[in-house]
Amino acid sequence: MTDSSRSVNRATAQIALRRPRPLSSLREHLRDTFWFAPAVGLVGAAVLAGVCGIVDDAVLARLREQRDLAGIRSLIDWTANAEAVVGTIASGMLSLVGVVFSISLVAVQIVSAQWSQRVVRLYVRDRTAKATFSAFLATFVFALWAQFLNGGGSRDPATAREVPFVTSAVAVALVLVSLMLFVAYVSTTVSLLRVSRVIEKISRDAAKILALRSEPAVFDRTAPVSGTLAYRGRAGVLRDVHVARLCRIAQRQQVVVHLLPRIGDYLVPGAPVFAVHGKPRSALDERAVLRTLNTGAERTFHEDMGFGLRQLVDIALKALSPAVNDPTTAVQAIDRIQEFLTAAVDHPLGILLHRDRAGAVRLAQDLPGWRGLVQLAFSEIRPAGAGHSQVTRRLRAALEDLLRLAAHDRQGVLRRELELLEQAVARTVADEGERDFALTADRQGIG
Template structure:
């Protein structure tokens, strides 16, 4: 076994915890807010009874007034939910057709959208439950009035108005292509800072690892699952390989699509069993949609897709394509000055336990240029912008990337001729 200097790369990528995954689905925050409103609707009327003697000033109306207020709030909020839902569907359709379907996940992950849905539904549920606390007495003066509950419903209604304004502002920004491109770039740049944290020319150097003769190996397949390799829990893989005193070599990179029967990894060593298989499967999460939690290339893929669609004959929008190239330029200028960490990941004792290929700069360069140059072959302003970007990258890139940049410059020049 060889030692590696890339131990720090184990924790360079954010590992999603169970808590993180629990809050990822769109419906979780609205459900949590609704359950909280339900609990408040059950507790506040009891508090009203205890404080009835001095809480008269909170809501001065009688039972009929309280009943009317809660009914109005409930009907108004549930009606507005339909409007919010309709607006959301229209924006999703516009974003999918105008930009790329691969940005829909980021829109639904927005806490503004989730909180708006949650607040309106929670207010509706709270108002309905609070209505039960109003006694149906003939004499309103003897009827119980949940003053604190009605006041709290008023506050929730005001909160709904505030979130609706924030939702409308968020919607208007979400359909602006410049905002969409910038948001994807910001998210990708934050991931680059974690995956490629250093600029040291020797940062990616380190001892290599190769299996010794006679070492047993076990081919690990994906089983019955399928999807894109969305997350890899590297610390867990290092622990697993260390416990078995072997090495796990990953056969697939982040973002790759795997289906049942395909190999995920190879374990070099002895002692691989069903428990180890289960632990590895849980450490390598497959998803139907790619995300930028760990996959740097997906951010570039989203940007290039927007540029490709802008250059299509049906759209013919070179300005948007140039905006995409500007954002790609911003990202590429960072990564061409950095070295990809060594794929050989060691444990605390300095022994290589996992071999995992990280983000490849040359692949990202090719992805960012080749498709756009092909679709822009009859659009000189876009080709000229690609040439200017590559010229600038050539002036600041590390020597190891000069060959790839020169090859791409020749490709762009061939389309321009």
Template sequence: MVFQYEIRRCCLEWRERSVGSGRGKRSRAAVATVKRRRGFIAEVLRARLWPVPLVGVVAAILAGIALPALDSRLNGRLPESLTEYLFGGGADAAREVLGTIATSLITVTSLTFSLTLVTMQLASSQYSPRLLRSFSSDRFVQRTLALFLATFAYALTVLRGVRSGDDGGVEFVPQISVTVAYVLAMVSVLGLVVFLGHLVRQIRIETMLDHVASESMDNARHLLEPCGEDDQSIGAPTIPRQRTGIEARASGYLVEVDEEVLLAAAIEADAVLFVRCRTGDPVVARTVVAYCWPAGTGTFTAESVERLDDEVSRALSYGAERTATQDIGYGLQQLTDVIIRALSPSINDPSTASHGIHSATVVLCDLLRYQLGPKTFYDDSGTARLYSAYPDFQDLLDLVCTQPKRYGAHDPTILASLITMLSELLSVARDPVIRRAIGDQLARIERIGQAQDFDSTERDHLRQLAQAAQRQL
């Protein structure tokens, strides 16, 4: 229902912005909104397991209707050099072949779906429930299920067109259609073998962590602007006392913020907007998600505040779970979940935790190339109209370090991995504010290590790593 709601809302916003007053001012915002909505709908559909198999089934049914009709037109007109490669049995043999294909493929589909569910359950219980989205959005799994279900649906559709010569009727055996069903069955057998190999590879923790890290870096490349030499971090604005709070109209995680709509609404109302909630934050209905105040010395009317409230509620989208659409920290949260799950007493897998810290290091080093922190949007005259909250590097670093250093405090391997991560970040970071934040985390981990009952060899190793990192400061 989420994507249906988004499609309907996208169409309504396009119609509202294409007609009526203010059409010229808001046409660019309307186009940007439609593009953003399309991207959000594509992300929602990509994370579902059923759209690709559904398309395959529909295509198979259409092919199962069209190919027998082609067979009927070409009946007896094909050259012998071609017919010798086609199905040459009678109606009973065609029914048996198609029935066998349909029966076997629905069994294989059930097996494939069961294996996928078992894999998702294992990943959820052992690594993190947030990794389930990676499995459900796996294109290989979706296309394999589509192949199996399409072959099943095609065989059933063609089966209904086979006619025997009993009771005075004319026998009709769609040779091309049955041959295509045979080819699809053979491709499905090969697909099953490849799918099993793919599933074995996907369940490995190394593959999961690499997938999450790659997705996080791709997400940052599409959402963030590269850093310039003179870029400085911008903090949250000073909110005046005479401000108006805008409440959320729904509960859930904030999954999308449409800055184009918010900027156009703020310019139209001659106001300044501050969205205090970041993408990925949990939001409760009837709590304040944004503040607005007049841009100049004027005041708001009740009508302008109500219209601004409507625009803000339309620009903010909520969901039952976090997504990677606009959430910069979602990938790091997944990696952190894997780390702390590996450090739990029931699993006790410090090697996996160290690997997760390394993957988080790769993502953090990549994020240093982009502008992080709150964003400010200006109108054509250079007046700040919109402040949108985004996590800065300190927030993301704290996300990665806080829980691993707490749950891995008694393991020198984890502390060594964290110190190594900070040392590698110091070798890349150039911003003094970021370097101070890294140094602060390093000092905390040093204090945690000194408070533990490690032997002299482990203490010396941690001390050497910390001293090497301190020299880079």
């Protein structure tokens, strides 16, 4: 495909178009919390304990109907043997939770100070950590219940009122599950101490944003604007917008709503947030529209295309700081930055359109453009790494590779970045031979 045809295709497919997912925002919000999974585990443990108690009563009643004293005696003997184990679980599980997770939090704090404060979110979103914490707490609650049942019944097989056989068996099973999750948790936590693993996780999350399907579409930015809505609420970072709800409101009014700020922008009260294209059938419910916005203290990956690059650049800058002085880590970050830009080099950028069930466009959402992504990726690393030949060689290799892949209309910003890189090295390195060495492309920096 020629450059001109690719440019035409990109001009006609400059819009990413997709249907809204109703629960995507809620799912992302819950993933950014550490309380939801443990709370579900505690409730689940209480419900499971109640079910096991009912099953225990049913089993014992059946044995009594059959006058199976031998069976009752065997259940009592097994329960007595498991009673000591369950008691140990109840007394030691909570202490183990406190010690393990306290050490983990200290490790995460050290890692965040070494690389970036935004690395903490990887721990908060880690499914293994949440599952382990939930399993530990659930086992503790369930063991208390089992211990209560073990001490509440008679041990005479002829007059036994309650033998928690099933409850004791489930408690032991929960301990085994907790131990397996603990091994997985240790492995995951240790991997978070490796910067290569942290960079990989950030890069993988960032790549998911580029997985949107695109198709040709048209959005007329010059269409008459019937109204503009200003933000009213607590100041904070725009984390996401409830797309499905906003599309339903726009569909009822037969208008197109344009979200003016990008996801990740900081909103303050009074800032314009929505432009309404088309005349509403009736007065637009401004409060309902504004309730579709969600703000928070920090950015998230949900719909935020530039946040992954921001974190990778932060890690590279931290590595290049005089306090750390680790250019190899910066090169690893540049590897992933190039991977992201390579995936975005032919991706439709500029704006994202959401449509209703009938296929009509109802929400227009601005996205970063190609120039913005390239400048975000290189403009801060370039001056910070100008004195490190390993970094400048890797930057040149990345820019040259992207130049070979990019269409003609996307090459200008890459050529400009190459010129700025050469100028930065010329200002920093006095010797001509050293400058030539520093500006030689090398995908390993200095292999």
